[in-house]
Amino acid sequence: MTKNKKIVFGLSLVAAAIMIMFFSTMPSAGSKEIAIEELLNNKDSFKDEYVMTQGLLIEDSVQWNADKIELRFEIVEDGRDRILPVIYNGVKPDNFSEDVIVIVEGFLNEKGEFEAERVQTKCPSKYEGEDPENYDPEMHQNRNKTNED
Amino acid sequence: MYLIGNIALILGIVISLYALIANIIGLKRKDERWLESARGGVLSLAFVASISAFLLFYILGTSQFQFQYVASYTNNELPIIYKLAAFWAGNAGSLLLWTFLLSIYTAIIVLNKKKQNKMIPYVSSILLTNILFFYIVMVLNANPFEMTDTIPLDGKGLNPMLQNPGMVLHPVTLYMGYVGLAVPFAYAIAALIMKRMDAEWIKLTRRWTLTAWLFLTLGNMIGGWWAYLELGWGGYWAWDPVENASFLPWLTVSAFLHSMMIQERKNMLKTWNLSLIILSYILTLFGTFLVRSGILTSVHSFGDSNLGSYFLIFMAFMMLFAIYVVATRYQLIKSDSKPIESYFSKESSFLLNNFILITATFAVFFGTMYPLISETITGTKVNVGAPYFNKVMAPIMLVLLLLMAICPLISWQKAVFDRFIRNTLIPLFAAIVFAIILVLMGIKGIYAIIGLTVTVFMFNVHLAEIWRGTRARQKATKEGFIKALFRLTRKNQRRYGGYIVHIGIAIIAVGVISSNAYSEEVMKTVGQGESFQVGHYELTFKELTEIEKNGNGIVTANMDVNYKGKRNGTIHPEKIFYGTWPEPSSEVAIKTNLTEDLYVVLSSWESKEKATFVIKINPFVSWIWAGGILMVIGTAIALIGGKTSAAFRIGSRQRGVRA
Structure with missing residues (x-):
């Protein structure tokens, strides 16, 4: 065995170890992307599972409790009628208005409410044609992070 | 204008295609005339691309809203600098920017007489393929010079x-x-x-x-x-x-x-x-x-x-x-x-x-x-x-920092182990002392402490390397320390430029590790006159004011800041409501000192007397920017210095000095 081969062999072992690390980290660090409809139809199977879902905001449903820093709102899937109530212990994003797309991550509780740990918004049409490549920080513009770490 | 813009784009396709073909024919037939013609093509391509770029700047700067691109990304009120910067606000403009840069780069390569060699026609062909691609995409899909159906009075404006x-x-x-x-x-x-x-x-x-x-x-x-x-x-x-x-x-x-x-x-x-x-x-x-x-x-x-x-x-x-x-x-x-x-x-x-x-x-x-x-x-x-990336990248980056600490001490071919150990000892010892001090100071978080220790180790190694090099030079030349340091760097810019980049990375690492491990966040709704504590800071909400400026409504919260019991000025987070943009935006207020940033966002308010804030204490974030500047300086030093052969010669001589 030449030294080159030995080095390659050693490195592949390390690579294998790192791959295992990737895969073991993945499930715990990931969030499943589930449509609202599917989430509500299979409440039990998604219990205690960290999921991500998105829908359009119903502006009339927004309730903001400043003293408790608690935000309640409802989102609905585009073109469907199932409504998902969301509770979030955090502040309201800047553009929290009708029909903005809200991306929530968190858990569905027993009452069928979604306890969000992260709420992000994006506008469906207003930035159309704009180039994300050019200003990558822009994507966070409406991001309201409380659980970054 | 419309004509010039579009003709320039079409010309771009034609010329790049021609130059590409001329290159290929020239290479096949080994005919200098074709290659020469391709060179001419590349130069005129750079000219045509510059015309397009200047034209786009011009129509943006003069707010010609008959162009769709101008109308989509700017409006009359926009300051001129952002009107021009809207060049790369959309797809079409960024493609043009890409094409422009690429054609200029290609022209530089083709023009550079000193570096002429047989490779150039191939190089320029490959770059021309790229340019051709961008031109085609622009013409077919994202033309920056497209017109609007009816000329709007004002543009949509640039996202705030x-x-x-x-x-x-x-x-x-x-x-x-x-x-x-x-x-x-x-x-x-x-x-x-x-x-x-x-x-x-x-x-x-x-x-x-x-x-x-x-x-x-x-x-x-x-x-x-x-x-x-x-x-x-x-x-x-x-x-x-x-x-x-x-x-x-x-x-x-x-x-x-x-x-x-x-x-x-x-x-x-x-x-x-x-x-x-x-x-x-x-x-x-x-x-x-x-x-x-x-x-x-x-x-x-x-x-x-x-x-x-x-x-x-x-x-x-x-x-x-x-x-x-x-x-x-x-x-x-x-x-x-x-x-x-x-x-x-x-x-x-x-x-x-x-x-x-x-x-x-x-x-x-x-x-x-x-x-x-x-x-x-x-x-x-x-x-x-982020959780996945943080979890996976943290150990990888830690190993990388460790390697950066060790590698500069290992010499080419076969390194001498004794000398390696000798050179590692003091930096390592200093890093361990640093870790002990951190623990004694009551700082928690084992991973962050490990990370910081490795960073300090890496930093020390580089300082020691620079110091050793300078001392060796001083011995040989009897120069003063500063002069020797300067000359040393000057003589071997690639190596010492690289070291400066590494030191910059160490400083960034301090910022990244600390701000990830030790940042604090508080969300708070407070009434007028009410105070609250975040970290070492005590904030008092004084009042909410509202002013009108350039057609935008600005709501400002005025707060007094005390740092460790001492008065530390005021801080003014804002929320801006735009005349031409539907969503408001938060203007963050930041107070920076050497070790931490106080980061305050005005989130919302119930009345003039009651408002909600998000306050973060981000330790060492300013170090990230400082480290970035150092990296740029180091890279620049490595860049301007050192022909390869010279670096090689000096490098070997230095090893001789040290040995």
């Missing part, structure tokens, strides 16, 4: 988030990096086509690669800084697909910058270097594809542009082409590669560094693509966010 100095700098720097990588790629492929297996292409493109890397670094840093100032979530990096897209080529080029030294000196790692530079180039296309196709869920709205598919096709084409060229020459590359002589040598330590950087690339790539991978395999999209 983009009205920041970051907008002027960040996209341009990133693009200069992206575009710059096409040059070493073109040289690498040219060398392969010509079956020239020496390190010539690496030597010729060292400055191009380093410049591209410099701009990628700068682009990413400015992006982070901008996000931190503008977006109000208190962070600078979120592992979003778009950010990852620009981080990936940075990682692979960082690896290449190290491994290319091995090929230069030792003629080793040829296939590896070729693969790295091909990969870096492909990643720039891949990144563009990723962010424009909208295949991943990002907070971005990507619009309905189908630019992504163009990039996918082009990327696949270039990749297959590169793989074909490498595969057909593989035996040749293989035949005169040298094996590594010793495990304990700079060569193998660089190899390890490359391995780690590629692992990091893979980890980021894997995380970014995981939603797609998981959807293909299991049918459910699983998004991995």
Whole structure:
């Protein structure tokens, strides 16, 4: 065995170890992307599972409790009628208005409410044609992070 | 104007196609006249691209709303600097910017008399293919000179988030990096086509690669800084697909910058270097594809542009082409590669560094693509966010820092173990003392302490290396310390430039580790006159004021700040309501001192007397920007200094001095 081969062999072992690390980290660090409809139809199977879902905001449903820093709102899937109530212990994003797309991550509780740990918004049409490549920080513009770490 | 703009674009296609064909004919027939004609083509192409670019600047600057692009991204009230910066606010303009830069780069290569050699026609052909692609995409899909049906009175305006100095700098720097990588790629492929297996292409493109890397670094840093100032979530990096897209080529080029030294000196790692530079180039296309196709869920709205598919096709084409060229020459590359002589040598330590950087690339790539991978395999999209990246990247980066601490001490070929130990001892000891002090100070968090200790170790090693070099020179030349230090750096700019970059990274690491591990966040609703405590700060909410400025309504919260019981001025977070933009935006207020940032966002208010704030204490964030500046300085020193051969000579002489 030449030294080159030995080095390659050693490195592949390390690579294998790192791959295992990737895969073991993945499930715990990931969030499943589930449509609202599917989430509500299979409440039990998604219990205690960290999921991500998105829908359009119903502006009339927004309730903001400043003293408790608690935000309640409802989102609905585009073109469907199932409504998902969301509770979030955090502040309201800047553009929290009708029909903005809200991306929530968190858990569905027993009452069928979604306890969000992260709420992000994006506008469906207003930035159309704009180039994300050019200003990558822009994507966070409406991001309201409380659980970054 | 419309005519000139469109004619210039069509001319761009025609000329680049012509120059490409002229190159190919010239090469086939070995006819200088055709090659000369292709050179002329490249120069006129640069001219035509400049006309397009100036024209776009002109119509943006003079607010000619009959052009769709101008109407979509600017309005009358916009300050002139942002009117001009709107050049790269949309797809069409950024494609034009890319084309413009690429054609200028190509012209520089073709014009440079000193570096004329047989490779140039191949290089220019490959770059021309790129330019042709961009022109075609522009004409077919994203024409910056498209007209509106009816001329609007005013434009839509630029997204307020983009009205920041970051907008002027960040996209341009990133693009200069992206575009710059096409040059070493073109040289690498040219060398392969010509079956020239020496390190010539690496030597010729060292400055191009380093410049591209410099701009990628700068682009990413400015992006982070901008996000931190503008977006109000208190962070600078979120592992979003778009950010990852620009981080990936940075990682692979960082690896290449190290491994290319091995090929230069030792003629080793040829296939590896070729693969790295091909990969870096492909990643720039891949990144563009990723962010424009909208295949991943990002907070971005990507619009309905189908630019992504163009990039996918082009990327696949270039990749297959590169793989074909490498595969057909593989035996040749293989035949005169040298094996590594010793495990304990700079060569193998660089190899390890490359391995780690590629692992990091893979980890980021894997995380970014995981939603797609998981959807293909299991049918459910699983998004991995910051937690995954932080978890996986933290150990990788730690190993990288450790390598950076050890590698400068290992010499080429076969390193002497005794000397290595001797040189490591003091820096390591100092780092351990530092760790003990941290623990004694009651600082918690074992991982952060380990990370900081390794960082300090790395920093110490570099200081010690510089110090040793200077002392050795002082002994030999009887110069003063400063003079010796200066001359030493001057004589070997590549090495010491690199050290400065490493020191910059150490300083950034302090910022990143501390701000991740020790940041504090408080959300609070307070009444007028009420005080509350965050970290060492005591904030008092005084009042809410509202003013009208340039058609925008600005609500400002005035707060008094006490730091460790002492009065520390005031802080004024704002919320701005725009006349021409539907959403308001939060203007973050930041108070920076050497060790931490007080970061205050005015979130909302119930009345004039009651408002909600988000307050963050971010330790050492300003170090990240300082480290970034140091990295840029170091890269610049390495860039302007040192012909390869000179560096080699001095490098060996210095080893002699030290031994």
